[in-house]
Amino acid sequence: MNQDSTQQKLARIERRAHELGFDGFGVADPDVGSAGLRFQKWLDDGFDGTMAYMKRGEDKRLDLNQVLPGVRSVLCLRMNYFTVPKSLDFLQDRLTGDISSYALDLDYHDVMTPRLQQLEETLLAEFPECRTKRYVDTGPVLEKPLAQKAGLGWIGKHTNLLTEGLGSWYFLAEILIDVDLPRSRPAVDHCGTCESCIDICPTRAIVAPYVLDSRKCISYLTIELKGVIPVEFRKAIGNRIYGCDDCQIVCPWNSYAVPTDEAVYQERQETRLLIDLMRLDDEGFRARFRNSPVKRIKRRGLLRNVAVALGNSGDPAAAPVLTAALQDAEPLIRAHAVWALAELLGDSALPLFETHLAEESDLDVLREIELVKTH
Template sequence: MNPKKGYTELIKTEAKRLGFLSCGISKAEFLEEEAPRLEKWLNQNMHGEMRYMENHFDKRLDPTKLVEGSKSVVSLLLNYFPSEQQNPESYKISKYAYGTDYHFVIKDKLKSLLSFIQEEIGEVHGRAFVDSAPVLDKAWAARSGLGWVGKHSNLLTQQVGSFYFIAELIIDLELEYDSPVTDHCGTCTACIDACPTEAIVEPYVVDGSKCISYFTIELKDSIPSAFHGKFDDWMFGCDVCQDVCPWNRFSKPHQEPLFNPHPELLSMTKKDWEEITEDFFRQVFKKSAVKRTKYTGLKRNIDLLSS
């Protein structure tokens, strides 16, 4: 049996057992197509105050500079679409932040997968990445045949839409590589038309500095007055471009108990949020990605929405 084929099947089977939605593999090499796009995006200041996006340009485009001796990028998807959603009369939180912070949940699964590879195959070196290092995860997932990058710049699949996390294992093992799939956005412009702040400036290009997620999470200064009244009740993140995407009618609820929301989260009203205390914030969001914006940031967002 071809060892590369056997190893590839072994890894994909274990990824499935660990609860990942899907697993695709591509050769670790320089991302030639993405290089000029990233450079242009940065030169146009579409990253706003996210200065970290300017760092490690070479490593962002070439995993062999990030992980010495790397041969393969194993891309994985983990579903987070919830079975229940917030009270429609509430201020809104992005669905990915309903439960336990995904960094912890996925990192544990990736460590288990890497340990499995080392036990079953032998001396394999690599690193796990969950949105925490200079890795262009959507580009790698698309290269690995897990979907295509849609006009809203999120990864899309015909089977389950786009409500999932992307993670990678970059390892020094040669495997069988998958092929990209075709783009199925067609003439649809639902995401572009629906964006409350017109952040999707052209198909496949999002001006990060105009995105509601950027304003409510990344921006530490006060929100520019030009964008007041345009947040459509989003106090942390934004799902508008995904919610309107026709492919997301195929989204199915996740099976990960750690992603289940804190009970309080689903029942709260706008009035409840307006009266939120720091103690309550700590209690409800103790292990949540919402901690990133801190109590002061969330309060700033709520105050802006309620004014």
């Protein structure tokens, strides 16, 4: 196979990627190099929190041969999801829940995976004997370091990938292939002395430039964390009920963001009013968030977050719906409703607990009641 032929094939593959809606395309070698050492240090520091899958897939992330034996190249792809400009003004609308911009409509996994499959078909047509493996941020792949090597952007101080003239509002995907393809020119870091993302973080989760302690990150706390949200972070969460965009909102490079042509990422016209969301039963949750990334955290996770946001709203009108939540079948929801009612009503919330939780046995709920009594 001569190099000219490979280059021509790669050009056709890239053209097909753009036809499928991927606006960024590059090729990296599979060696993660020093990024692997940084990942190991991040794990050793415990910054992965309860995300056990990170540690579980450590060896594969460090050696992609364990993911696809004989891998020679990684095709890295980017898909823009930016729809409308976003500012921090959402913080003033305290009775409306904020959802991270990437999760406003269809689940990107469901959008991108079929397109990756089609691109794999193109790869197979160009290289009939090849073997491939695709991922949309769900596999044991250090996707951001590979994307930087593939020229798609550089890893910013907030640890998101950034691209000149585009910003960071996009998804990443990869196809591993056992064919040696021409490499792309790696991207260069253009963060300079800017630390806007570090300064804005509500929970100080960016503990050093390029280092994120997930355990403090609101995206982790509202999505990845399955249990009780630590008390020390609840007020900082504000009205964010799924993820957090603050570090991207203030990033100067995102002033260059260009809206996507993809209709699937436009916000669906349904309520984000906290009181309405707090009333959702199982059926209502499934209907409201069908095919949305939010479905991942299930009703119990969402209403946990909504309860915290209502506790931060400062509006006693939220008390009735939170009082009703004290009788929810999910202890996680009851526990956070206790905190929220105490935030809104102070000691006046105690009789509500005595009335509705007199026979409570769940330790998390009982612990929340005790915290209210002792503070």
